[in-house]
Amino acid sequence: MKQNITLSIDNELLKQARALAAQRGTSVGSLLEDTLQNIVERETEYEQAKRKALAQLSAPFLFGGGIALNRESLHD
Numbered sequence: 001m002k003q004n005i006t007l008s009i010d011n012e013l014l015k016q017a018r019a020l021a022a023q024r025g026t027s028v029g030s031l032l033e034d035t036l037q038n039i040v041e042r043e044t045e046y047e048q049a050k051r052k053a054l055a056q057l058s059a060p061f062l063f064g065g066g067i068a069l070n071r072e073s074l075h076d
Helices: 011-024 028-058
Strands: none
Touching: 011 028
């Protein structure tokens, strides 16, 4: 379902956006929708990558031995 919105945009920017939309054979609304969709997708991908990286950082590093050692067990 689509929702109409109202925007206030500088007249010169709107003029340029209309020209760009005409060149691409689309509407200003479609240009805005595509741009917003790309922003949301990139943000979602970034957040997923961030969570994955933080999870990997909190996991112990295994240096080929297969045994995860902690500081206390090394200094007993």
